[in-house]
Amino acid sequence: xxxxxxRAIKFIFSCLAFSCLLFLxxxxxxxxxxxxxxxxxxxxxxFFFGKSWYPTSQPPEFGIFPLISGSLIVTLGAMVVCVPxxxxxxxxxxxxxxxxxxxxxxxxxxxxxxxxxxxxxFFALTIAAPAIQQFFNIPTGxxxxxxxxxxxxxxxxxxxxISEDALSFVPNSFREASYALGANKFQTLFKVTIPAAxxxxxxxxxxxxxxxxxxxxxxxxVSGGAAVITSSFFSPVRPMTATIAAEMGEAAxxxxxxxxxxxxxxxxxxxxxxxxxxxxRISQKYALKLGANR
Amino acid sequence: MLEQNIRVKAKDVSFxxxxxxxxxxxxxxxxxxxxxxxxxPSGCGKSTFIRLLNKMNDxxxxxxxxxxxxxxxxxxxxxxxxxxxxxxxxxxxxxxPNPFPKSIFQNVAYGLELCSMSKKEMERVVEESLQKAALWxxxxxxxxxxxxxxxxxxxxxxxxxRCLAVEPEVILFDEPCASLDPISTSKIEELILELKKQYTIxxxxxxxxxxxxxxxxxxxxxxxxxxxFSPTKEIFVVPKEKKTQEYLSGRFx
Amino acid sequence: xxxxxxxxxxxFLITMCIAITGLFLALLIYFIVSNGINVLSFEFLTxxxxxxxxxxxxxxxxxxxFYLTVGAVIVALPLGLACAIYLNEYSPKGLxxxxxxxxxxxxAGVPSVVFGLFGLAFFVKFLGFxxxxxxxxxxxxxxxxxxxxxxxxxxxxxxxxxxxxxxxxLGATHSQTIRKAVLPCAFSAILTGVILSIARAAGETAPILxxxxxxxxxxxxxxxxxxxxxxxxxxYALMTEGTSPDKQVAIAYGCALILLxxxxxxxxxxxxxRNKYRRQNA
Numbered sequence: 001x002x003x004x005x006x007r008a009i010k011f012i013f014s015c016l017a018f019s020c021l022l023f024l025x026x027x028x029x030x031x032x033x034x035x036x037x038x039x040x041x042x043x044x045x046x047f048f049f050g051k052s053w054y055p056t057s058q059p060p061e062f063g064i065f066p067l068i069s070g071s072l073i074v075t076l077g078a079m080v081v082c083v084p085x086x087x088x089x090x091x092x093x094x095x096x097x098x099x100x101x102x103x104x105x106x107x108x109x110x111x112x113x114x115x116x117x118x119x120x121x122f123f124a125l126t127i128a129a130p131a132i133q134q135f136f137n138i139p140t141g142x143x144x145x146x147x148x149x150x151x152x153x154x155x156x157x158x159x160x161x162i163s164e165d166a167l168s169f170v171p172n173s174f175r176e177a178s179y180a181l182g183a184n185k186f187q188t189l190f191k192v193t194i195p196a197a198x199x200x201x202x203x204x205x206x207x208x209x210x211x212x213x214x215x216x217x218x219x220x221x222v223s224g225g226a227a228v229i230t231s232s233f234f235s236p237v238r239p240m241t242a243t244i245a246a247e248m249g250e251a252a253x254x255x256x257x258x259x260x261x262x263x264x265x266x267x268x269x270x271x272x273x274x275x276x277x278x279x280x281r282i283s284q285k286y287a288l289k290l291g292a293n294r
Numbered sequence: 295m296l297e298q299n300i301r302v303k304a305k306d307v308s309f310x311x312x313x314x315x316x317x318x319x320x321x322x323x324x325x326x327x328x329x330x331x332x333x334x335p336s337g338c339g340k341s342t343f344i345r346l347l348n349k350m351n352d353x354x355x356x357x358x359x360x361x362x363x364x365x366x367x368x369x370x371x372x373x374x375x376x377x378x379x380x381x382x383x384x385x386x387x388x389x390x391p392n393p394f395p396k397s398i399f400q401n402v403a404y405g406l407e408l409c410s411m412s413k414k415e416m417e418r419v420v421e422e423s424l425q426k427a428a429l430w431x432x433x434x435x436x437x438x439x440x441x442x443x444x445x446x447x448x449x450x451x452x453x454x455x456r457c458l459a460v461e462p463e464v465i466l467f468d469e470p471c472a473s474l475d476p477i478s479t480s481k482i483e484e485l486i487l488e489l490k491k492q493y494t495i496x497x498x499x500x501x502x503x504x505x506x507x508x509x510x511x512x513x514x515x516x517x518x519x520x521x522x523f524s525p526t527k528e529i530f531v532v533p534k535e536k537k538t539q540e541y542l543s544g545r546f547x
Numbered sequence: 548x549x550x551x552x553x554x555x556x557x558x559f560l561i562t563m564c565i566a567i568t569g570l571f572l573a574l575l576i577y578f579i580v581s582n583g584i585n586v587l588s589f590e591f592l593t594x595x596x597x598x599x600x601x602x603x604x605x606x607x608x609x610x611x612x613f614y615l616t617v618g619a620v621i622v623a624l625p626l627g628l629a630c631a632i633y634l635n636e637y638s639p640k641g642l643x644x645x646x647x648x649x650x651x652x653x654x655a656g657v658p659s660v661v662f663g664l665f666g667l668a669f670f671v672k673f674l675g676f677x678x679x680x681x682x683x684x685x686x687x688x689x690x691x692x693x694x695x696x697x698x699x700x701x702x703x704x705x706x707x708x709x710x711x712x713x714x715x716x717l718g719a720t721h722s723q724t725i726r727k728a729v730l731p732c733a734f735s736a737i738l739t740g741v742i743l744s745i746a747r748a749a750g751e752t753a754p755i756l757x758x759x760x761x762x763x764x765x766x767x768x769x770x771x772x773x774x775x776x777x778x779x780x781x782x783y784a785l786m787t788e789g790t791s792p793d794k795q796v797a798i799a800y801g802c803a804l805i806l807l808x809x810x811x812x813x814x815x816x817x818x819x820x821r822n823k824y825r826r827q828n829a
Contacts, residue, residue: 017629021650025650127574217753353711
């Protein structure tokens with residue numbers, strides 16, 4: 001602690017840590033720097049509530065409302081798929097699987113969580129979309145419904161894994177107390193264990209939602225790509241992430257279109273940031289709540 | 295006791311955790327080749343004090359020490375004194391055995407690897423240290439095995455061997471038997487009596503009988519103050535202070 | 548009696564949930580494996596593409612993905628590990644440390660396409676690296692950096708303080724303690740985090756879309772400044788560009804199978820490793 005060498009080593013680590021911080025902060029700075037100039041061309045309400053996204057027409061229009069609605073409808077649909085299936089799977093692993101199959105199921109869920117999104121997108125495009133088109137007898141399988149289902153499945157491992165952690169975190173004494181009062185397994189699960197793990201489970205849902213909103217390749221491949229406002233699951237949509245991925249290649253560096261895409265990235269960044277903060281708040285409360293019992 | 299037999303001398307030592315004063319003006323001497331035991335109820339500052347001797351309290355933020363602890367005319371409490379040098383002279387064995395998750399050999403060799411030493415020399419020192427710690431016969435055939443596979447008592451003797459390998463002059467024991475069974479405890483006690491022939495030893499203990507069995511001098515501490523410091527034979531038979539007498543008779547603590 | 552019926556139905560529904568999930572995922576793996584396995588061959592893995600993507604192999608894409616992933620880890624690992632060491636061992640309560648903690652927490656959930664845009668604006672344009680392996684690797688590095696920092700930091704903080712005290716009490720300096728006592732203890736946990744990050748970097752498409760990827764390159768990349776093919780991007784390109792979809796789909800199945808295998812094997816390895824050391828520590 002007193003020698004020159006020790007101080008030099010500490011200095012090197014501080015520098016590396018500081019440069020890490022700079023890199024991480026650079027993301028925010030760059031997004032603002034590249035995206036903010038758009039708002040000298042148009043104001044916020046035109047951007048958020050403008051009903052048409054025609055970036056290449058003359059004059060171009062950059063209303064992202066259709067894109068937001070696309071993201072919303074796909075996210076909503078995906079939640080319908082992943083919340084029950086994800087939490088249900090977590091409950092099964094926690095309550096019904098034996099200790100041995102639990103040892104296998106948990107890692108499998110985690111491993112499945114690492115399947116790249118491009119693989120899901122590819123599967124959706126080649127298998128799921130034609131199947132859905134035939135089954136519902138609709139003009140194209142590349143629509144909000146397909147995107148929702150696939151995104152929902154992608155988010156299941158996230159939700160299952162975190163929910164199961166939250167459930168196993170509930171002290172055994174809670175369950176024993178319930179059993180001792182004559183409750184059966186199901187009553188104990190729903191009246192004691194799940195409420196005790198509720199905040200952990202909600203955290204998992206929010207993180208799953210965050211993953212769905214930010215998912216790019218899958219929606220790029222199967223959502224259909226139409227930037228229109230729709231309320232039907234059977235029509236093609238164009239969520240925000242897909243718009244960025246599809247159009248960035250064509251947008252000229254520094255053009256309004258380029259700035260608009262960065263502005264969309266900013267919106268995405270803020271959205272996931274908010275999700276993250278909420279998730280963190282919940283899990284902090286949760287730690288406080290159960291902290292006293294351990 | 296003659297002045298030249300004093301190995302470490304503490305003068306007016308106080309210690310603060312933030313604003314809270316944990317030690318008040320301690321004056322004590324540790325004599326060469328003697329065992330000095332610290333007794334007292336928990337929280338009285340005995341561990342805090344012996345951790346000052348090898349500068350372990352430097353690691354705790356927001357703390358401050360006053361006074362002097364002299365080892366070879368150097369004040370250990372001086373911020374400018376190199377902690378590494380002091381810790382090589384004053385070794386420490388902790389409350390819970392804390393071997394590294396490495397092989398038995400690597401554990402003992404850890405302190406030796408820090409300074410350059412030939413492999414042959416290292417093997418010699420490791421064997422010697424393990425023998426001094428009365429562990430050699432139990433582990434000589436499995437020096438490459440992970441140290442975490444040893445029993446608690448063996449682990450603690452390994453920690454002692456590890457400490458001996460760096461050839462300290464003073465060894466601090468911070469409740470070394472707190473987590474051990476009676477048989478392991480008696481082995482460690484025998485070892486301490488053996489080691490005092492070569493080293494100056496300071497031991498903190500909860501157990502008054504242990505202090506009576508292993509120490510030559512006993513210091514009784516109470517709420518940050520040194521109440522009494524006498525030869526062990528005297529303090530257990532005729533304590534000078536009322537507090538000491540109350541503690542020894544089990545009235546508190 | 549009523550209670551028993553509710554319990555039976557409830558548990559039946561829960562079982563259905565995992566059955567449906569399992570069915571979906573099994574279908575996905577089944578279709579990709581059954582369609583991809585016929586395409587896989589020695590040539591497929593070792594030859595460059597021929598006849599404008601309708602024949603030949605995908606070796607340049609595999610090599611490209613390898614370079615991108617290795618590049619990302621080479622940058623992110625030392626930086627992230629150093630950051631974690633600083634956070635945990637040197638200045639746990641400092642200003643920089645808490646700023647890093649906040650950014651790491653909040654960047655973990657940011658969509659990968661946003662990282663892609665950052666890479667485009669910063670590495671490709673601002674620093675002038677162009678669309679290249681360098682830009683792509685750096686973008687992927689930033690993407691996995693938060694995960695590497697947080698897993699490494701967790702691993703370091705799981706090392707008991709008694710280990711640090713033991714080392715210091717033997718006369719080791721602070722840096723010797725970190726290098727010889729703390730890091731070896733945290734090694735397997737750090738390794739798990741790094742391996743999982745490798746799996747993530749290898750599978751990501753969006754971040755390399757505008758920073759590194761090229762649809763068709765006859766040659767292998769020859770420097771860090773050249774564009775490259777990459778497995779995940781190649782699947783996308785085969786499905787959305789080109790002239791003969793039928794032949795391209797077959798190749799895409801092969802690519803998807805390779806990618807799936809690589810990622811699953813890597814992450815399975817990491818998780819097995821983690822469970823092993825968790826058992827050891829328990």
